[in-house]
Amino acid sequence: MEYDMPLFRPPSEARSLIFQVTLGCSWNRCMFCAMYKTKSFLVRPFEEVERDVVEMSWRYPDTRKIFLADGDPLAAPSDYLIKVLDLMNRRFPALERISSYAGPTNLKGKTVDELKEFKARKLDVLYLGIETGNDRLLKKIKKGATARQIIEVSRKAIDAGLRMSTFIILGLGGVDGSYDHAKDSARVANAIDPHFLATLTLMLGPYEKVYEQEMMGDGFRLIDKKQTLQELRWFVEDLDVTDCKFGSEHASNYLPISGTLPREKDGILRLIDTALADMSSKMLRPDWARGL
Ligand code: SF4
Numbered sequence: 001m002e003y004d005m006p007l008f009r010p011p012s013e014a015r016s017l018i019f020q021v022t023l024g025c026s027w028n029r030c031m032f033c034a035m036y037k038t039k040s041f042l043v044r045p046f047e048e049v050e051r052d053v054v055e056m057s058w059r060y061p062d063t064r065k066i067f068l069a070d071g072d073p074l075a076a077p078s079d080y081l082i083k084v085l086d087l088m089n090r091r092f093p094a095l096e097r098i099s100s101y102a103g104p105t106n107l108k109g110k111t112v113d114e115l116k117e118f119k120a121r122k123l124d125v126l127y128l129g130i131e132t133g134n135d136r137l138l139k140k141i142k143k144g145a146t147a148r149q150i151i152e153v154s155r156k157a158i159d160a161g162l163r164m165s166t167f168i169i170l171g172l173g174g175v176d177g178s179y180d181h182a183k184d185s186a187r188v189a190n191a192i193d194p195h196f197l198a199t200l201t202l203m204l205g206p207y208e209k210v211y212e213q214e215m216m217g218d219g220f221r222l223i224d225k226k227q228t229l230q231e232l233r234w235f236v237e238d239l240d241v242t243d244c245k246f247g248s249e250h251a252s253n254y255l256p257i258s259g260t261l262p263r264e265k266d267g268i269l270r271l272i273d274t275a276l277a278d279m280s281s282k283m284l285r286p287d288w289a290r291g292l
Helices: 046-059 078-091 112-120 135-140 147-159 174-192 205-216 225-237 265-277
Strands: 017-020 065-069 097-102 123-131 163-170 196-201 244-247 258-261
Touching: 017 046, 046 078, 078 112, 112 123, 112 147, 123 147, 123 174, 135 147, 135 174, 147 163, 147 174, 163 174, 163 225, 174 225, 196 225, 225 265, 258 265
Parallel strands: 017 065, 065 097, 097 123, 123 163, 163 196, 196 244
Antiparallel strands: 244 258
């Protein structure tokens, strides 16, 4: 099997066998995301996916976890997805779970019954970027959905029995939008009540100036390290979720923390406060190590 590069997966899918059932992202317009800018969206012909699955089932017959790529496999028609999931279940007898990226623009087109059909075929975890819960910012970054729509599609998936792994991106709102971004994102996360919640930190590299001046405009200024921690503090202090694994271990973050909410919320807040009080703390990842 050959991958159509570039290929992305969440850190937690490091041990999963990846199949590209679609290529690229059907939306591909989010301002901060360059992941699939080199690809045109395509649902791969079933015969091609079948060839990959059969080949890998000979090589890795004991596969327990599968991740569907690229950016939004759920943009594929439901009958096609059911055929692909059935095939995977047939070829990998030890299969325990399948996971996939999902986006609000494609989840919108799936009914609860369709999602239940996927769940019955071991599709279990959907990774969805909330990015921000602030509508003004969602519009500006061209996410293609409002906060309310993101809540609705996520709740629909949870109602169908799927587990949602969601994340927000610290720094998206810049200096002036930082507080609202944090508070609105917590509000949306609470309404979704996901099983997993993570933060990423905006990293633009050579595109910082382009993002600041040409894309966001209106005097937009990116936040610095301390403001990023403050934003994380504002976000976490408002979280009110039922049973959620929270993490900021992603390599883009300054402060790697993890814990279960609500049980470990106080401890997580204490760690953030400790780091905020000493910006030279060894707990903080140096800039050169971010993104590695
Ligand atoms: S939906 Fe996801 S993969 Fe597609 S452009 Fe937006 S952030 Fe990137």
